[in-house]
Amino acid sequence: MAVADPATTVAALTSIDVSDRSIKWARLRKRLVVWIPAGFVVLLLLVCFVGPLVLPLPPPVGGSVLESQLPPGSPGHPLGTDVNGNDVLSRLVYGGRASLTVAIAVNVIGLVVGGVTGALSGYLGGTSDTIIMRVLDVFIAFPSLVLTIAIAQILGPSLPNTILALTAFAIPAVARIARSATLRVVNMPFVQAAELSGSPWWRILLRHIAPNITPQMLNFALLGMGIVIVTEGALSFLGMGIPAPNPSWGNMIYEGQQSLSATPLLVLWPSLALLVTVLAFNLLGENLRDEMSGR
Amino acid sequence: MAATAETTSIRTEEKQSILGRMVASPLIRLIVRRVLVSIPLLLGISILVFVLLEAIPGDPARNAAGMDATEEEVEAVRRSMGLDRPAPERYLTWLGGFVTGNLGKSSVSGQSVSSMLAERLPVTLELVFLAFVVSLVIAIPVALLAARKPGGIFDRIVMVISMTLLAVPNYVMALLLVLVFAVSMRALPAIGYVPIDEGIIPNLRSVILPVLALGLPLACFYARFLRGDLVEQINSADYVDTARAKGVGPWKILWGHAFRNSSFGLLTLVGLNVGGLIGGTVIVEQIFAMPGLGQMMLQGVGSLDTAVVQICVFIFAAVAVFANLLVDVMYAILDPRIRYGSR
Numbered sequence: 001m002a003v004a005d006p007a008t009t010v011a012a013l014t015s016i017d018v019s020d021r022s023i024k025w026a027r028l029r030k031r032l033v034v035w036i037p038a039g040f041v042v043l044l045l046l047v048c049f050v051g052p053l054v055l056p057l058p059p060p061v062g063g064s065v066l067e068s069q070l071p072p073g074s075p076g077h078p079l080g081t082d083v084n085g086n087d088v089l090s091r092l093v094y095g096g097r098a099s100l101t102v103a104i105a106v107n108v109i110g111l112v113v114g115g116v117t118g119a120l121s122g123y124l125g126g127t128s129d130t131i132i133m134r135v136l137d138v139f140i141a142f143p144s145l146v147l148t149i150a151i152a153q154i155l156g157p158s159l160p161n162t163i164l165a166l167t168a169f170a171i172p173a174v175a176r177i178a179r180s181a182t183l184r185v186v187n188m189p190f191v192q193a194a195e196l197s198g199s200p201w202w203r204i205l206l207r208h209i210a211p212n213i214t215p216q217m218l219n220f221a222l223l224g225m226g227i228v229i230v231t232e233g234a235l236s237f238l239g240m241g242i243p244a245p246n247p248s249w250g251n252m253i254y255e256g257q258q259s260l261s262a263t264p265l266l267v268l269w270p271s272l273a274l275l276v277t278v279l280a281f282n283l284l285g286e287n288l289r290d291e292m293s294g295r
Numbered sequence: 296m297a298a299t300a301e302t303t304s305i306r307t308e309e310k311q312s313i314l315g316r317m318v319a320s321p322l323i324r325l326i327v328r329r330v331l332v333s334i335p336l337l338l339g340i341s342i343l344v345f346v347l348l349e350a351i352p353g354d355p356a357r358n359a360a361g362m363d364a365t366e367e368e369v370e371a372v373r374r375s376m377g378l379d380r381p382a383p384e385r386y387l388t389w390l391g392g393f394v395t396g397n398l399g400k401s402s403v404s405g406q407s408v409s410s411m412l413a414e415r416l417p418v419t420l421e422l423v424f425l426a427f428v429v430s431l432v433i434a435i436p437v438a439l440l441a442a443r444k445p446g447g448i449f450d451r452i453v454m455v456i457s458m459t460l461l462a463v464p465n466y467v468m469a470l471l472l473v474l475v476f477a478v479s480m481r482a483l484p485a486i487g488y489v490p491i492d493e494g495i496i497p498n499l500r501s502v503i504l505p506v507l508a509l510g511l512p513l514a515c516f517y518a519r520f521l522r523g524d525l526v527e528q529i530n531s532a533d534y535v536d537t538a539r540a541k542g543v544g545p546w547k548i549l550w551g552h553a554f555r556n557s558s559f560g561l562l563t564l565v566g567l568n569v570g571g572l573i574g575g576t577v578i579v580e581q582i583f584a585m586p587g588l589g590q591m592m593l594q595g596v597g598s599l600d601t602a603v604v605q606i607c608v609f610i611f612a613a614v615a616v617f618a619n620l621l622v623d624v625m626y627a628i629l630d631p632r633i634r635y636g637s638r
Contacts, residue, residue: 138339143574143611146604149596150347230464234578237466238593257470257582261478271467279462 033287037280044277048096058087060094061245072265082252082266083259084245092273095247098159099277102242103228105163107221110170115217117171118178119209123186123201133179139172148231149240157243162235166228177220181213222285226278233274249274322627329623333616340612341393341605345386348601355402355599376402389605399602401595408602411591416610418488419576419587422505426572427565429510434517439549441518442525453522457515465575469508469582476504486584505583509575513568517561524560528553559626566622570615 051057072080072088080088121132139147148165155161185191186209194204229249235241236250244251249270256266356373357364364372373379377388392399398408441450463471477485489501529535529548538548577589584590588607595603 134335134339137336138343141336141570141612141615142340142343143570143577143608145574145577146592146596146608146611147347149593150351153596154347154350154352156352226462233464234466238578238581253467253470260470260474264474264478267470267474271463271470274464274467275459275462278464279459282462283458 030287033283037283037287040276040280041284044096044280045100048093048100051093052090052097055093057090057093060086060091060247080265082255083263086247088266088269091247091252092249092269095249095252095270096273096277098242098246098248099229099232099250099274102159102163102166102232102248103225106166106170106228106232107224109163109167110174110224111217111221113167114171114174115178115210115213118175118180119182119205119213121175122179122182123205123209125186129179132175136172136175139169140176144169144231145234148235149238152235152240157240159242159246162232162241165235166231169231170224170228173224174217174220178213178217181216182209185209185212219285219289222281222288225281226285229274229278229281322624325627326620326624329620333613333620336616337609337613341390341609342386344605344608345382345389345601348596348599348604349382351596351599353599355601358598359402385601389602393605393609398606401603402600403594403598403603408606411603412588412606412610415586415588415591417491418585419573419580419589421491422502422509422576422579422585422587423569423572425502425506426509426513429506430513430517431565433510433514434521435554437514438518438521438525439554441522442529442549442553443545445522445526445529450522453518457519460515461512461519463512465508465512466578466582468511469505469579472504472507473582486582488583488585488587502585505579505585508579508582509572513572516568517564520564521554521557521561524557525549525553528556532556559629562625563622566618569618570611573611573614 072078078089082088082091117132117136121129147168151165151168152161155164191204191208194208199207232241232248233250233253236248237254239251239254241250242248252270253267253274256263256268256270260267354369356369356376356378359376360369360372370379377385380388389399398412400407401411404411437453441447441453444450460468473485476483483503484501485504487501489497491498532553534552535548538552543552573588576585576587577593579585580587580589581593588610592604592607592611594600595607
């Protein structure tokens, strides 16, 4: 068997070549499914936050009724104007800015407050853990849309209040994840070693537990971006989110719905923006998770 | 040692009486324990509803009396509604009524909450039930077909379409469906609900679009989950190799072996989704003007109608809790390991 049959060698070589190519292709695809949505998210952030400063966009509010419902491609209005004569493209950009601001703020607050609560609860254990988790259970079992609507009504419609209302359902969800992630590491040798060496509890949480649960939390936050954007849209759609003349994708969809049969594009543009953005965040979250779990 | 002692004590109980046997049954223990745990949860939720509605600015007495009522009239309405009493007392009165089956009256219409429920609950239940049926009827065959050749053309198309549809919020889905089927094709009514006693066909026609708006994203979710689980089983499970070695055909392996196992996970997901889906009806009912529970709740929040919101939120939360319990019980029945392990 030392001397290989030439035919077998050739076959083996070609098959290696083929599988090598398919492995390369698979690797490339794995990278693409992360980089394409990541690139889109970066582009979106640039357009929504830097765009209004650089691009010659008309203001998103205060349009003239004389210019209402211009078709797409009209001079100065590439996507046309809405019922109130405001430029649709400009409203999409400013609306995206509102949606992303809300989503980022809610996720950051959720990560910090929920993460600390969950990690603390999981690390301390005992009665305090039970009490914290029971309270969170109430918030989690509560219909989320009703919770946000009620809080939005208490605080009144505005951008900061929308953020506060949405954190009410983000914090408990994040805390749950943080707690279960903490429970996984809390009995590991490095935590015990730190405890034995006399580190105070806050130091153990900050230096030993936090770094270990952070990847999982960030990943959850990416998937959470999509959920928050959708829920903000629902809140604005019901008229309890970003207050009216200011644009958000949700209230643009709601305004467009009034004239759905006449000008369906007014609903389709913000819907498309919402869909692609949520899709990008979902793809990013899902593929990063697969990569981290080594799938 | 402790476990052995407990088992023996259960054995003796079993011999004693039917009641003893019921207490000893792990399944009944599981149910009782879960029901007991959910009571404080539901109590907490009802307190939260009450506190939230108290905190929303606005005066329910003024709402009920009408905008042009005089100050005295409003005060009279306030007293007749019991709103002049302190909040904790009002909450306890409501709770007492609830426990004894008296759900109170709507502060807006004066209609009894139970009769409102009798009108509206069937609408929401119909939507939710049909949405689950639609989602499973779509998801199961699609997942089986996709898992037959993982990475094949059908599989890829399914994965791309389902990923995209998953990113569509239900209110966008609802409007797109209206645009296609009601506005362009004029095939189905855009809004409104036709009760079932006006004929089953008109009733179904009126609910198709809301059911699809709720069911399509779910179908994608289930199809993706089921396809992933089936592929994993086919690739790794020993019983699949055994079945293959016996000469069982690929379809039979998929349907008769892998799907049976995957159906556990699917069942759990369905149970977990019940809460989310019934919450999703709030906005879909609003768009399609369906006189269901979600619409009733939304109006109740708007008019600070505590009795109405309380019962709606209670039903939403209780259904979610109960669905999870049902999933656990079915698990325990189907898989004895869980039944005995969880004690």
